[in-house]
Amino acid sequence: MIFVILMSEHHHEHDHSAVGNIKxxxxxxxxxxxxxxxxxxxxNSMAILSDALHDLGDSISLAVSWYLENxxxxxADDDFSYGYARFSLLGALINSIVLILGSFFILSEVVPRLFNPQTVQPKGMLFLSIFGIIINGISVLKLRGGSSLNKEVVSWHLMEDLLGWTAIFIVSIILIFKSVPILDPLLSLLINIYILYNVISKLKRVLAIFxxxxxxxxxxxxxxxxxVEQSNALAVHHTHVWTLEGEKNFLSTHLIVRDQMKRDDIIELKTRVKKLxxxxGIDHVTVEIEYENEECESEDCRA
Structure with a gap:
């Protein structure tokens, strides 16, 4: 049985500027x-307090993401032979959990206000919303274009903040001219439902990678x-694919070849499979060559 490890020439460069941008x-x-x-x-605005807690959670997540991204x-070393790239993914996991917990806390405060709306100060909301749009807009510009899932989650949450403040800006203008106090908790409810929906979908992706x-x-x-169609392999089985942190993909597989296949043909086969x-988008490939009449000892081969 011939055992070969193939690694593509694809290189992933770390975005060092991203660490500074998260900081x-x-x-x-x-x-x-x-x-x-x-x-x-x-x-007295629940919409603003809702976003305040959300931003505080973002700040904690950003601190963790900053450290873990760095x-x-x-x-790679003797302790982590694949390298430390998954620590960035850990940042995305912590980020998502913090935001989910924060959103549930805010929802527990918002729902009672839907049945008992309280008066807010729309002019103060308007001023803070303008400030919020500027601050979050700068943060989004700093973090846009991130390649890792960690940077993607952080950037996406900041974009949510920007959209939330835009919504508060619009609602505050309405409240200046017409007293509709239920708009404030209703806006907070919609923002948090939107956040939960998207964060949970990101969390599912993070967990799938882990x-x-x-x-x-x-x-x-x-x-x-x-x-099989584009190489000299007779069959392919026992194939496993996973990703390290959402960017680098790994694959291991068994290729069955003719008993008469020569060394040069096997090298050509490996080169062809590597290219395919x-x-x-497979970065690291492990191939095990099996001859046609060779007995596969792995239980997966018999599946």
Whole structure:
């Protein structure tokens, strides 16, 4: 039995500027969260307090993401042979959980106000919303274009903040001209439902990666069929695909070849398979070559 490890020439460069951008966004959001809490209490606005807690959660998540994003750039060593890239993914996991818990807390405060709306100060809401749009707009610009799931989650949450403040801006203008106090808790409810829906979907993706699920854009059956159709392999089985942190994809598989296949033909087969899988976004490939009449000892081979 011939055992071969293939690694593509695809290189992933760490975005060192992203660490600095997350650090910048952390200090900006933390400062604004404090202003929001004070402003929310002064204006008696649940929508603003809702976003204040959300921003505070973002600040905590940004601090964790900042640390883990930096830590994830360490090279592989004896303790972590795959490297530390998954620590970035851990940041996305913590980020999502903090936001989900914060959203449920806010919902517990908002729902009673739907049945007993309270008067708010729309002019104060308007002022804070303008400030919020500027602050969150700067943060979004700093973090846009992130490639890791950690940066994607952080950037997406900041975009949610920007949309939330835009909604508060619109509602505050309406409240200045017409007293409809239920608009404030209703807006808070809608913002939190929207946040929960999207954060939970991100959390499912993070958990799928941690549990070594097959990446959404990869179909194992199609991969095996393509290898057989476009190479000298007689059959392909025992194929496993997973992703390290949402960017680097790994694959291991067994290729069955003719008993008479020569060394040069096997090398050509490996090169062909490597090229095919690189086109499918597979970065690291482990191939086990089996001859036609060779008995496969793995239980997966008999499945």
């Amino acid at each position: 910048f966004a952390f200090f900006l959001n933390l400062s604004f969260s404090i202003i929001e809490i004070i402003g929310g209490l002064l204006t 830590f994830s750039q360490k090279e 549990l070594q699920g097959v990446p959404d854009d990869i179909n194992i059956e199609n991969l095996q069929q393509r290898i 899988l690189a086109e499918e």
